[in-house]
């Protein structure tokens with residue numbers, strides 16, 4: 001089977017998670033594994049998706065490997081999924097599964113997020129392996145990894161995959177109109193509404209407008225979409241040591257203020 005390992009960790013070849021896939025590659029030489037450090041290449045795929053599209057088309061199985069970051073997946077994986085959808089590459093009928101490492105804090109949510117996106121792309125989803133970050137160092141963890149892979153191969157061979165629980169029906173967009181009259185405002189509190197909306201997100205904008213109208217204080221809106229981020233979190237933990245982000249885009253200062 002042609003397996004494409006989409007390594008979405010920003011750590012690239014130093015990722016803990018990708019080592020589980022490397023371990024499986026060593027155990028199962030009869031299968032072909034191609035590793036792509038998508039987490040590190042995400043900016044180049046924004047410019048040109050062709051190299052990744054070629055790899056995606058060749059694969060029988062996409063294996064997403066990534067760390068759980070802040071209760072879900074790293075930014076780099078979110079962006080990858082957006083790019084795959086924007087490109088329109090046909091992945092329907094291909095198998096998809098995933099390996100994460102984490103401390104199991106919301107790994108369930110991360111797995112669901114990837115599964116749901118694979119359903120959107122018409123893929124056949126096989127449940128993934130939510131490993132602990134130290135698992136590969138133990139015999140039990142190694143056994144869990146090979147059991148997962150055996151199960152995955154069996155599922156692909158016999159066409160056993162997760163079926164989506166149902167899709168919300170398509171419907172016309174309806175736009176909520178602000179209705180709340182402006183309450184008198186007092187000073188003394190600095191209320192900041194942190195948001196991320198696009199100009200077409202009228203409902204969110206109108207809800208914010210109502211919220212601000214009802215609020216008895218003056219408020220400011222900060223739309224994160226306008227901040228020129230240099231990139232997604234690299235998980236370097238530099239901030240834990242110095243309080244500063246390694247990126248020089250000024251976001252740490254902006255966040256504090």
Ligand SMILES: Cc1cc2nc3c(=O)[nH]c(=O)nc-3n(C[C@H](O)[C@H](O)[C@H](O)COP(=O)(O)O)c2cc1C
Pocket residue numbers: 009010011014015016017018066067068069070071072101102103104105106107132133233234235236237
């Ligand atoms: C910024 C950051 C956020 C994290 N958030 C979570 C989390 O929400 N839940 C969790 O269980 N582990 C979390 N972790 C731990 C990572 O999932 C764990 O270290 C993982 O094994 C790293 O894998 P990698 O080396 O493949 O990138 C976080 C780590 C970092 C650096």
